[in-house]
Amino acid sequence: MPDRTVHLPVAAQPSIDSLVSLTQRAEDRGYERAWLPETWGRDAVTALSIMAERTETIGLGPSVLNVYSRSPALVGQTAATLQELSEGRMRVALGPSGPAVVQGWHGVDFDRPLRRTREYLDIVRAVCSGETVNYDGDIFTLGGFRLRCDPPEKEVPIDAAGMGPKSVELAGRFADGWHALMLTPEGLQDRLEDLRRGMELGDRDPADVRTTLSLNCCALDDGERARELARGHLAFYVGAMGTFYRDCLSRQGYEDTALEIASAWGNGDKEGALAAIGDDLLDDLGAVGTPAKAREEIRKFEEIDGVDRVAVSFPRGAEQDEIEATIDALAPN
Template identity: 60%
Template sequence: MTDRDVFLPVAAQPSVDALVEQAQRAEELGYDRAWLPESWGRNAAVTLTAVAENTEEIGIGTSIMPVYSRSPALVGMTAASLQEVSDGRFRLGVGPSGPIVIENWHGMEFGNPLKRTRETIDIVKQVLTGEEVTYDGEYFELDGFRLRQEAPDPAPRIDAAAMGPKAVELAGRFADGWHALMLTRDGLDERFDDLHRGAEMAGKDPEDVRTTLSLTCCALEDGTEARELVRQHVAFYIGGMGTYYRDNLARQGHEEVAHTVYDEWNGGDREEALAAIDDDLLDSIAVGGTPDEARDLLAEFADLDHVDSLSISFPRGASVAQILETMEALAPSATAE
């Protein structure tokens, strides 16, 4: 059975307490894990510590913690600490993010994101053993680093976020799981081949590499508003977050739509950008509508082979009330009815 996670909002929330309350509500509703992104809002480690201290059973995780904004040693220390404060409920999600975020916001050269992600995962795994870390890589050289406390037992699992073929292959080869996002159902099938190839290169059973699919979802009594919030979110990522998501959609066979959305968005015609995303494409990459419509759409994603968990995320324009309404409508108990 596919697990059901919740992706705490990437959009600004009124307070850390609001995020804690959303995680508590997710726990009450039977969600398996609460993921928190780290982008330009609150520090993920601090916020997840508050979540861990105020919940009892729900898993917690970072999706994603960029590999450019912390050193690998610090990522390992953070993972060990979050595993400790959560009593073993933490899962680490890492990834490169994109050039706009890394170069414009963090002032770092984006460089070779695949190599940097691989080296980060390698080093974090060493850190989490509690043994002295020696590493000689292209980006990082470490000698003598060692945790001062006991190593976490069990060590938290490490997932990698990825969209392109080589990045997904890397997740299968070096990580314990893959975080998929902005992929159509057909696009997912293609990437599973890459994931499985990577796992086999590492001598792993591909079924042991956990796949978490992040889905932008909105389920409201006003189904039209829900769909428009989802459409706006998808258009923003394709058009407003550099070429990363545009190229990802084009790679999945939607090149004309991807470039139209990008061009219209950056040309200032947001309405035309939204209009380029028709209902069929929207329903293949996200979930929006009335509660009943959204549950039916979600079921189609839950039936996909090789997807271990669906992570319910929310449009960037959704209010706190709309987030909670969606969370309740798509909770495991609600969708099982």
């Protein structure tokens, strides 16, 4: 069976201590890794440093660092430093994010995301190797950069996130893994075909490319509350976070629903956006409900050939005790 990891809450937590507490809880419950998103809350690097200091065995990593707000050489330095600090427990995920974040929040043109991600992968890996980096790409040209410290004793795996066919193919061809998000079982299998095509193009050994599926999960004794939270999470992402998530749903046979959600949200009708999300879509995109229901739903994703890790993620509106309850209910056996 695939490993179970946790994808810590995307919504800002009350304190850094709360992030650490959730990571320690996941470590105690046997999860393989804790992934930390970086959106509009605390920066991932500082938080991961503290998480590394206050845990012992659980793997750690950002999922994802966007490839616009930091230079690739700096990301390489950061990856090497976090690997040293965590004593070999780091795995880094990179991705382009989208215009709403990159242009709207960082003030940077969202230009050539696939090529930029490819060059980041090359440069970050080269920096972490400790060798002198001379790189002549379409976007980046570097000359003479080298770590002035020992490179990590254990290589830092560098994953790539992607939702569309070409971005997933890129992950299979050039990255050490793929981070998948907002996919139905059928949609995931379609994208896994893109991943395999990328591995073939890159002459990769499939054993060297790991797939991590971030799955929206909420397991509560009050199953209706869990499903209400999941609806709110999905409505926000499809309605408020640009076109990427809407397009992703459309590719998977939910075009009318995606347009209905986005239209309602854009017109200020949040209740209408929530009402557009039926039970079938909730079950197709996550594991939410009572603990028994959530455990049943997560297994159908874990049984898909090609999935190496399922990352238990949480609805953005979930309270601390609801996140803790979900971590406990879906802990690895």
